[in-house]
Amino acid sequence: MEIVLGLFLVAAAATIGGVAARSFKFPVLIGYIISGIIFGAILPPSVKNISYFAEIGTILLLFSIGIELSLDRLYKFWKVAVIGGLIQILLVTFVSYLLLNLFGFNSATSIILSLGFSVSSTAVLVTILGEKGEMNTIHGGIMFSWALVQDLAVIPIMIFLPILGAFGGGGIVGLVAISLFKALLLVLGAVVLGKLVVPYVIHFVASANSRELLLLVSVAIALGTALIASFFGISPALGAFLAGVVISESQEHHAIFAETRPLRDLFVALFFVTLGFLVSPQVLLSHFFEIVMLAVLVIVLKALVVFIISAFFGFKGKTGVANAFGLAQVGEFAFVIFSTALGLKLISASDTSLGISVTLLTLIIAPLLFDKVVPFWRKVRDITSKWPALGKFFSSGEKRGDNAGIGFSDHIIICGYGRVGKWVGRALSTFDIPFVVVEYNQNVVNELTEGGISVLYGDPTEPEVLEAVGIRQAKAVILAIPDRVAQETLITYVQTVAPNVKIISRAHEDKDWEKLKTLRVDKIVQPEFEAAIEIVRSVLISKGKDRDEISEAVKSLRVSHSK
Template sequence: MQPGLAPEVFFVLLAALCGGLLVRLLKLQPIVGYILAGVVFGSIFPVYGGQIQKLAEIGAVLLLFSVGIELSLSKLARVAKVAVIGAIIQMAFISLLAYGLLSVLGLNPLTAFILAFGFSLSSTAVVVKILTDKGEENTLHGEIMIGWLLVQDLAVIPMMVVLPAIASPGEGGVIGASILALGKAVAVVVGTLALGKLIVPFVIHKIAAINSRELLVLSSLTLALGTAFLTSYFGVSPALGAFLAGVVISESQENHAVFAETRPLRDIFVALFFVTLGFLVTPQTVIANIGIILVMATLVIVAKALAVFVLTVGLGYHGKTAIAVALGLSQIGEFAFVIFSLALALGLIEPTTATIGVATTLLTLVATPFLFRSITPTWRKARDSFVKISFLEKIVTGGDRRESPAVEYKEHIIICGYGRVGGWVGKALDSMSMPFVVVDYNQAVISDLRKKGIEAIYGDPTEKEVIEAAGVKNAKVVVLAIPDETSQEEIIAFVQNVNPSAKIISRVHKDEAWDKLKILKVDKVIQPEFEAAISMIRTILVSMGKTKEDINERTKRIRLSHAMT
């Protein structure tokens, strides 16, 4: 009896599961495990690679569909200048640098161009996951990273349009075919978006009103795959069609519901896509080219980090923000896999070249969590080095702390970090006319506060001179509204040393951080998620008719239990 496709899909998903679990134990990203599973599985059953390729292509289509749904122009607007200018210049610089190096290594111009473009991209999936886990997606550096990644993701679309034209240029040559393909793509994009905005939100809204999750999923997937089919019919990449379908749905009120409902199915097909990428990586090729792979991965990380750092500082941001953005975006992204896979399918690159590209990308993804952990130590070392060179120190730190007016603050409150949490605290204190000083290294925030007549100091609150300028020796309360645990600990140590009587109030994101700050004898540690749970519990108890005394007693017990766990 012919087993058909089912055994291959079963074994590939099993391999993806095992690989994903393994890397999770190592605190790495599932993508890494999927590709490694593909490497192992492909070595044992190489014939299966071609048989599940069609399913993997659906994974690529659904990946672009979800990117379209998640497209947030409002987030991009907040950091548009640094995200758009920075991402475009960084991609151009890294592409040119990588192209030159790959050409020196003997690759032909087209192959070098494809790999170089892939190397210029960073990983949206990995970076956003790490930022979310750390509770930093809404910080200044988090928003810059997400905006930067969004611009990079959008830049992938023209590349996916041009590659098929390069593969089959026709009589007009490569340049003519590329221009024609881009023109056709623009026409398809405009037509799809115009038609889609008129029809799709209305249809999705009507289907959602039926209150059937199955119909919502089916209609969304039909739209994604149907648009992919239509765009491919007009000679445009199916992935671009799926992306456009996602963009159209992102304009509807039901965009979050569609994303949530289709995500499980998308994740399965995306896993298949990354596993099949592992089939491209032959261990023998990796071993034979390990020197090139290690050198390329190292050079990409270093060059990209330096480029992003210089651009972010050059666009007016504090050195600490620039270091975080630079290290956070220094890897190669998952869309490089999409580009390499497409180029291989079109016959534009050799399997050996694809293996080198995938292995190099994989290595940088493995390094990403460690690069994020090195942000604060790297900033400390960089700050100490910049201090020795006055003009560099002024460029990187803004030099603003030296120009701050010498105000004698007394019996006041210091707010370190003026994001969402710090902002609400500041607004409340301002409404009660209580004296407070804000310390933040977001120049736009500081400028806005000063225009409102609020005392604000630009700089990193972990720096001695900055926190002293805020009058820490005379402060009554110090509020730590910054999410970075290491920075919190530095500020706590300094405050406790120079002003032991000051009350310290700090926010935390994780339970482990809560425990650590209690050991450091912080006066009040607040965990926003826990406080939200307490508020919900109080509301529930009120709705159940419990007395005020009973509610207070029960929530007190919960707080005590939380403190002991």
């Protein structure tokens, strides 16, 4: 019954911690770990001994990350992501190693902690970018690709850990050769099975049209590959990650991810709560200043390295700052590295606790830090503008497309050319109404330039960008971007410098509608509401209602919605 009791308490702790974290708009994994720290201090050791469930959580976590891996997306920014990402890992690891030595850690512990600190959280990054609607921006694409490279870099790191344990003993060269040979066999085996066997097995099972069978075969593949990896002396979680990468190329990978996600989330919660068990409150209290100092140093170091590398590849200004702030935190793979090293007896329990604490603190700071990208960039840009040599690294970076002949007046400015802005632009083109697009997605800018459409690359919330597209001479500005904060910034500026310019804004949610009303926007359009209106209209027509009745019903809905 101790196992059942342990699972119950861990599930309860995860629920409490997760709800609390979401209430403060933090990732749930932070709540899991903090609840694990609290419950771990009061629960007896026998109840906390459910590490095998946590190991399953690690396996399923890496399996799902492998499934989500997008090599196509990685290809778009491969230079800065692959070359820059690998350089960043090496630089951060090296400098962190030196700093940790200064703090008095031994060489093995310094190496392990440095490797863990060098990677960032893909999960937290995707969450932040998704919430802000910046996944398809230049900095969003770079950061996501960069994080994917870090995920892939965990493969050699996990292979390196057992080798590290051999230092001080004999036969280190032979062990390195054997470990690399085993890893090569595992990767080659995964590739061969992924091309010749796995797709057919998955397709055969999927043809049975059974969600349960698809879930079972997916879990079997993940656990089976983990078992084979363990047999080769390689981390089981790494084997599951390779299995996920193989499945990511199959047609059914979206369905597999959807089916395995609930099971993964359950065991991952167990994993992060049990990680919290490893954090000693005594270590937190006795090393509090050291933990805070290390977290700050890691964030500053990673941000500085990422910014310099981004600038070297030509991504300066706001994009470079966003990259730096977004990748400054330490990721969930650090937990895997620390726990694996602890299992190999390469690092002490107290140092593991310290490493997890530093990682946790950076994850708590991450969302708050990313909110300061624009204010920080503007402040530094204004300061460095006095020194051209420095100022060029923080310039706004707005860039006109080849067809951006922006010299007319009474034109329309479309901010954002996504699903909404695209249709607005097509309609304006049909009636030969002059317009210019402001877009922060370089791929869209390139497409519009090739299509002969006036476009300017840049952030529409920046005064320089709005002035470049002639905001003071415009007839109207259309806000097709979903980010409410960006909308408010843009609206405030336009109302200040060009009060006669009509503002038409998209509202993403009901709360956005209310906020836009208080800002006195000329016209507010909520796509979801307009879709509902058209559905109602179609239903009433199918029921034989006359035009007047339909118009009255639609009018009533609009009046109700505007209140």
